[in-house]
Amino acid sequence: MKRLTAIAAVCLLASAGAHAADPNLGRNLAATCANCHGTNGKAVPGGGMDSLAGESKAKLLQKLADFKSGDKPASIMHQITKGYTDEQLSLIADYYAAQK
Amino acid sequence: MMLMKRRDFLKAAAAAGAMASLYGCAGGNKAGGHVVVVGGGFGGATVAKYLRMWSEGSVQVTLIERNPAFVSCPISNLVIAGTKSMEDITVSYDNLKSKWGVRVLQDDVLAVDTAKRSVKLAKGGEMSYDRIVLSPGIDFMFDQIPGLNNAAAQEKIMHAWKAGPQTVTLRKQLEAMKDGGTFAIAIPKAPYRCPPGPYERACVVADYFKKNKPKSKVVILDANEDVQSKKGLFVKAWNDLYKDTIEYRPNSEVKDIEVASNTAILEFDKFKADVLNVIPPHRAGNIAAQSGIKLINNRWVDVDWLTMESTSTPGVHVIGDAIFPAPTMPKSGHMANQHGKLTAAAIINLLAGQAPNPTPVVMNTCYSFVDAKNAIHVASIHQYDAATKLVQPVKGAGGVSAARNELEGKAAMGWAKNIWADMLA
Ligand SMILES: Cc1cc2nc3c(=O)[nH]c(=O)nc-3n(C[C@H](O)[C@H](O)[C@H](O)COP(=O)(O)OP(=O)(O)OC[C@H]3O[C@@H](n4cnc5c(N)ncnc54)[C@H](O)[C@@H]3O)c2cc1C
Numbered sequence: 001m002k003r004l005t006a007i008a009a010v011c012l013l014a015s016a017g018a019h020a021a022d023p024n025l026g027r028n029l030a031a032t033c034a035n036c037h038g039t040n041g042k043a044v045p046g047g048g049m050d051s052l053a054g055e056s057k058a059k060l061l062q063k064l065a066d067f068k069s070g071d072k073p074a075s076i077m078h079q080i081t082k083g084y085t086d087e088q089l090s091l092i093a094d095y096y097a098a099q100k
Numbered sequence: 101m102m103l104m105k106r107r108d109f110l111k112a113a114a115a116a117g118a119m120a121s122l123y124g125c126a127g128g129n130k131a132g133g134h135v136v137v138v139g140g141g142f143g144g145a146t147v148a149k150y151l152r153m154w155s156e157g158s159v160q161v162t163l164i165e166r167n168p169a170f171v172s173c174p175i176s177n178l179v180i181a182g183t184k185s186m187e188d189i190t191v192s193y194d195n196l197k198s199k200w201g202v203r204v205l206q207d208d209v210l211a212v213d214t215a216k217r218s219v220k221l222a223k224g225g226e227m228s229y230d231r232i233v234l235s236p237g238i239d240f241m242f243d244q245i246p247g248l249n250n251a252a253a254q255e256k257i258m259h260a261w262k263a264g265p266q267t268v269t270l271r272k273q274l275e276a277m278k279d280g281g282t283f284a285i286a287i288p289k290a291p292y293r294c295p296p297g298p299y300e301r302a303c304v305v306a307d308y309f310k311k312n313k314p315k316s317k318v319v320i321l322d323a324n325e326d327v328q329s330k331k332g333l334f335v336k337a338w339n340d341l342y343k344d345t346i347e348y349r350p351n352s353e354v355k356d357i358e359v360a361s362n363t364a365i366l367e368f369d370k371f372k373a374d375v376l377n378v379i380p381p382h383r384a385g386n387i388a389a390q391s392g393i394k395l396i397n398n399r400w401v402d403v404d405w406l407t408m409e410s411t412s413t414p415g416v417h418v419i420g421d422a423i424f425p426a427p428t429m430p431k432s433g434h435m436a437n438q439h440g441k442l443t444a445a446a447i448i449n450l451l452a453g454q455a456p457n458p459t460p461v462v463m464n465t466c467y468s469f470v471d472a473k474n475a476i477h478v479a480s481i482h483q484y485d486a487a488t489k490l491v492q493p494v495k496g497a498g499g500v501s502a503a504r505n506e507l508e509g510k511a512a513m514g515w516a517k518n519i520w521a522d523m524l525a
Binding site: 047 | 505
């Protein structure tokens with residue numbers, strides 16, 4: 001265990017300087033939607049929420065942009081999309097588009 | 101037998117940790133080690149599943165929960181109103197075991213030794229961990245309401261603020277109440293678990309009365325000076341639907357109770373009800389409050405928002421209702437689930453020797469029913485702000501429903517089914 005801690009400390013130092021985005025940022029951001037749209041975008045069948053897994057990135061981004069602008073009427077998605085930057089929504093769309 | 105199994109498991113966990121250390125820093129290093137999760141509610145079940153899923157099985161996870169199955173507080177108000185059953189809000193831990201490889205122990209954690217990194221279990225023995233996640237929810241400060249501070253009183257006056265036997269008893273009390281009776285619900289000063297929850301309960305009980313005991317009344321004794329969540333929408337529902345049924349009394353803190361007569365004692369007044377429902381003030385679940393980690397106001401755990409790690413005690417992460425929240429963040433199941441995911445991601449990075457995600461985001465939605473079918477919501481999104489080291493609500497985002505409607509009632513049930521699956525399926 002001591003050795004693991006030592007290596008961990010060195011790694012932490014190495015990565016702290018970089019300020020790089022987390023390699024799993026898209027995954028982490030997409031998980032904030034899973035409470036309603038299901039783990040990895042697979043909604044519970046018959047639960048009344050839309051699955052997002054496997055939708056094309058272009059379609060997802062279009063819908064999200066339309067919610068954000070108000071063009072697509074919604075009960076809640078217009079309020080949620082405004083909480084994320086366009087870059088974040090793009091990462092989320094990448095993640096869901098890649099799910100099978 | 102049990103002990104043998106535990107020992108074998110711990111050996112396996114240690115081996116996994118040692119394996120991980122061989123990978124080093126370069127890309128492709130894997131997280132390893134053993135994480136103990138205390139509490140299988142909204143926060144704990146989520147962090148357990150996501151640790152296993154995101155580490156692709158390389159992190160060993162033991163979830164310790166005292167109850168045999170998960171019982172959801174969300175939707176429990178509909179059980180109290182008689183339109184849903186206990187079965188509807190109960191979910192088994194079986195998938196966490198069989199599908200995700202979480203080791204689920206039905207046991208009570210008596211103490212955490214944060215220096216030795218081990219927990220003491222009620223059924224005997226100790227278990228060591230590399231990191232621990234506490235998601236114990238809340239415990240009540242019964243000493244604040246002296247008359248309620250004994251077992252007999254607590255068998256008669258329900259809080260039903262943890263779903264389970266109390267939910268069933270409160271339902272039975274309402275069924276047994278005569279038409280023309282009064283149900284009083286007492287709300288503690290904020291912060292408390294689920295800000296809109298008491299007002300939702302008042303609404304759905306009033307709906308039950310209107311349909312079944314039309315001469316009966318609901319009185320809300322609120323310790324706060326005003327409605328704490330979705331005020332405009334709740335007040336509109338009370339005016340439109342329950343004008344003759346619901347009475348709202350602000351600044352009405354319950355200081356004590358007389359159990360025999362079902363009387364709530366306020367500062368200058370008394371209120372006698374046929375069914376008295378008192379939600380006492382609460383604080384972080386005892387195991388978090390008593391582990392020697394830093395608390396704020398002696399009630400809630402102070403955490404680092406990049407990792408949900410205690411600010412005082414390395415290796416101890418605390419999530420859900422037990423924490424001192426970031427600005428405008430409610431104590432909700434939705435939020436506890438989001439804390440769980442933030443923590444799973446952070447722990448996997450830390451166990452692999454990487455820095456945690458520097459830009460975490462969490463979001464909240466709380467749906468509330470105002471009758472058996474119509475619901476309203478409140479939503480918010482919180483992004484990490486490096487200057488304040490807090491997740492801060494995004495201005496101009498989130499908000500409340502335009503109006504109560506059945507579509508949102510369907511969304512509320514859809515939310516419940518999906519979040520239960522996100523934690524436990
Ligand atoms: C009536 C009501 C309605 C609500 N409605 C909503 C809603 O619509 N939406 C929403 O988002 N939230 C809602 N909430 C709030 C939500 O239930 C809580 O915010 C949520 O449960 C918090 O999750 P948690 O993991 O912190 O605690 P919990 O879900 O309470 O889980 C804690 C678990 O830890 C276990 N535990 C504690 N200590 C130990 C120990 N020492 N050893 C072993 N096990 C232990 C407990 O048995 C429990 O299972 C509602 C709450 C109520 C009361």
